[in-house]
Amino acid sequence: xxxxxxxxxxxxxxxxxxxxxxxxxxxxxxxxxxxxxxxxxxxxxxxxxxxxxxxxxxxxxxxxxxxxxxxxxxxxxxxxxxxxxxxxxxxxxxxxxxxxxxxxxxxxxxxxxxxxxxxxxxxxxxxxxxxxxxxxxxxxxxxxxxxxxxxxxxxxxxxxxxxxxxxxxxxxxxxxxxxxxxxxxxxxxxxxxxxxxxxxxxxxxxxxxxxxxxxxxxxxxxxxxxxxxxxxxxxxxxxxxxxxxxxxxxxxxxxxxxxxxxxxxxxxxxxxxxxxxxxxxxxxxxxxxxxxxxxxxxxxxxxxxxxxxxxxxxxxxxxxxxxxxxxxxxxxxxxxxxxxxxxxxxxxxxxxxxxxxxxxxxxxxxxxxxxxxxxxxxxxxxxxxxxxxxxxxxxxxxxxxxxxxxxxxxxxxxxxxxxxx
Numbered sequence: 356x357x358x359x360x361x362x363x364x365x366x367x368x369x370x371x372x373x374x375x376x377x378x379x380x381x382x383x384x385x386x387x388x389x390x391x392x393x394x395x396x397x398x399x400x401x402x403x404x405x406x407x408x409x410x411x412x413x414x415x416x417x418x419x420x421x422x423x424x425x426x427x428x429x430x431x432x433x434x435x436x437x438x439x440x441x442x443x444x445x446x447x448x449x450x451x452x453x454x455x456x457x458x459x460x461x462x463x464x465x466x467x468x469x470x471x472x473x474x475x476x477x478x479x480x481x482x483x484x485x486x487x488x489x490x491x492x493x494x495x496x497x498x499x500x501x502x503x504x505x506x507x508x509x510x511x512x513x514x515x516x517x518x519x520x521x522x523x524x525x526x527x528x529x530x531x532x533x534x535x536x537x538x539x540x541x542x543x544x545x546x547x548x549x550x551x552x553x554x555x556x557x558x559x560x561x562x563x564x565x566x567x568x569x570x571x572x573x574x575x576x577x578x579x580x581x582x583x584x585x586x587x588x589x590x591x592x593x594x595x596x597x598x599x600x601x602x603x604x605x606x607x608x609x610x611x612x613x614x615x616x617x618x619x620x621x622x623x624x625x626x627x628x629x630x631x632x633x634x635x636x637x638x639x640x641x642x643x644x645x646x647x648x649x650x651x652x653x654x655x656x657x658x659x660x661x662x663x664x665x666x667x668x669x670x671x672x673x674x675x676x677x678x679x680x681x682x683x684x685x686x687x688x689x690x691x692x693x694x695x696x697x698x699x700x701x702x703x704x705x706x707x708x709x710x711x712x713x714x715x716x717x718x719x720x721x722x723x724x725x726x727x728x729x730x731x732x733x734x735x736x737x738x739x740x741x742x743x744x745x746x747x748x749x750x751x752x753x754x755x756x757x758x759x760x761x762x763x764x765x766x767x768x769x770x771x772x773x774x775x776x
Contacts, residue, residue, distance in 0.1 A: 369437040373456040373486075373522035376413055377431040377509075379404045381423050386416060388488045388504040392636040395491035395504040406431055407506040408454070408486040433512070435520045442546035446477035449516040452507075454485045456522030460635070460654025461678070463490040464661060465537035466521065467497060471550035472542060474499050483515070492636035496661060533702040534673050536680040549681060557665035557684035560771050562646050567598030567768070570645035570666075574603075574610055575653040577705050578742040579672045579716065581610055582651045583754035584617045586669075590649055591626060593761035597768060599627070603641065603655070606631040609739050617743075647771070649764055650685070652678065659684055665771050667764050671749045672716070674700040686767045688760055692749035694718050699749040705730050706738070714738050718748035 380401050387396035389411065399405060404427060407413065417424040435454070436444065451473075455466065466484075474482055483501035484494050491504040503511075512518065524544055542549060549555075560567060571590060573582035591600055602622070605611030615630060622628065632638040642648065642658045648666035650656040652675070656668040660682045668675060668685040675687030692699040697717040707727030708714045714731050717724055719742075731738070746754060753760065769775060 367437055367440055368434040369523065371433040371435050371454060371518075371520040371522065373408055373454050373520050375406050375408055375431040375433065376410075376417075376426060377404060377406050377428040378413075378417050378506075379425045379427055381425070384423065386412070386505060388412075388491050390489040390635050391491040391504060392495070392634045394495055394636075395487075395502065397503065397505055399506065399508065404509045405506040406433070406485075406509070406512075408456075409488050409505050411488075412505050433518055433520070435518045435523070438523050438544065441519065441544050444517070446473070446479050446517065448478070448480050450481040450483070450514060451477075451479045451517045451519065452483045452485055452512075452515040454518065454520040454522065455487055455490075456520070458488050458490055460490060460493070461657035462537050463487070463493045464654075464657040465680075466541065467493055467500070468538045468550055468553055468660065469541035469545075469547070470494075470500055471497065471552045472547045473545060475550055475552070476547050481515075485518075489635060492634055492639060493658075495636065496639060534677055534704055536677050538680055553660065553682075554663075555660075555680075555682040555684070556663060557771065558663040559773075560646050560665060561773065562598065564772050565596065565598060567772070568601070568644070568646045569594055569598050569768075570601050570603060570641065570648040570650075572603045572642075572648060572650040572653065572655040574605055574608065574614065575651040578610065578739055579703060579706060579747060579750065580652040580670075581743070581750075582669060583746060583750060583757075584614060584743075585754045586757040586760065587614075588618070588621065589757035589761050590764065591622065593765060594649075594768075595623065597765070598646070599625070601627040601629060601641075601645070603629045603638075604631065609736055610743065613740060613743055647768055648685075656685060667767055669753070669760065671699055671753060672701050672703045672747075674702065686763075688763050690749050690753045691759075692718075692752045694748050696721055696723065697748075701749075706742075707731075715742075716747045 380399055382401040385398045485503045485507045487494055487502055487504050491502050494500045494502045573587045575581045604614050639658055642655050642664055643662040648664055650668050652670050652673050663684045666685050668687050670689040675689055690699050706714050708729050708731050709726055
């Protein structure tokens with residue numbers, strides 16, 4: 356028998372690179388991802404084998420209940436459609452399942468935008484995502500995507516014609532040093548045009564002047580991108596006459612708790628403070644519900660793309676034009692910092708550390724990027740607290756001189772109000 360068909364099949368597929376764990380269940384079970392709505396809960400049948408990429412699920416469920424679950428492999432792999440075939444394959448009428456490598460909110464918003472473009476071009480019989488985990492609610496915003504939040508069964512995998520590991524795309528990028536426009540990256544990899552369902556523009560504000568529902572979302576996952584407390588106070592003072600203000604924080608995040616403590620007793624009584632959201636779905640609803648937002652470079656800024664929510668995104672270390680891509684619903688404002696060791700935007704998405712363990716960035720540590728080879732491992736509450744008290748230079752400039760940002764936001768909002776020229 357000729358080996359050519361086998362060789363051709365091998366070239367058409369490639370092993371998955373996103374880490375997977377295989378487990379077997381003794382009895383039927385039901386779980387849902389953390390930070391997701393009840394709609395993301397899944398059921399599994401006893402006696403079957405399943406694959407998951409969630410280390411949290413493995414630690415909190417599989418390992419804790421050995422009488423119910425048996426881990427079969429910690430290095431499972433799938434044969435996936437090779438990246439070189441992504442733009443060459445006809446997916447019309449096929450069932451296509453995407454393995455998701457990341458829980459970053461922005462990446463998954465961009466992936467949903469891409470999936471709509473994929474659906475418009477190919478009209479697949481079924482479209483699904485696998486291991487969405489805490490971002491499951493993002494995909495549940497759409498009626499074209501079947502969502503497998505925590506796992507998928509070996510038997511269920513057999514019904515899919517193509518499995519695609521998007522980790523094979525993301526693994527090529529070092530987004531900790533310079534972010535990418537993830538939607539554009541995916542569209543290019545599959546040879547697609549953007550979805551017409553999301554045109555990238557802002558929806559109109561219909562509220563009358565002085566009655567605009569304004570959401571302030573100052574937190575990001577890193578102190579490099581979180582707005583200083585003083586900047587948020589200046590925004591609240593500067594927007595108080597423009598409508599109702601809601602400050603969105605996160606009681607589950609150290610920065611969110613520290614933020615609330617720093618602002619305690621300092622906010623006007625008519626400012627609503629939401630100290631957290633029960634799920635990512637609730638946060639999505641909030642972003643959709645505001646007439647206008649001011650957001651740090653964070654997940655909510657990306658979420659606004661799904662709804663055309665108008666507003667301003669504030670950037671420090673990361674380049675706004677890259678992260679916003681083709682979307683103009685948010686006006687981008689970057690702190691105009693220039694220093695002896697760096698200038699904004701420098702491209703860092705996360706803090707870095709020197710070989711001897713000092714944590715910060717080029718400007719705060721007074722070194723070149725080459726002297727910061729790694730990102731810190733784990734969570735360091737003391738460092739986060741210190742950087743909120745004394746931010747890195749570009750964030751410090753935003754703290755010490757917020758007036759230009761406040762003026763920019765007021766002018767942007769005025770230009771979007773009904774009747775504006």
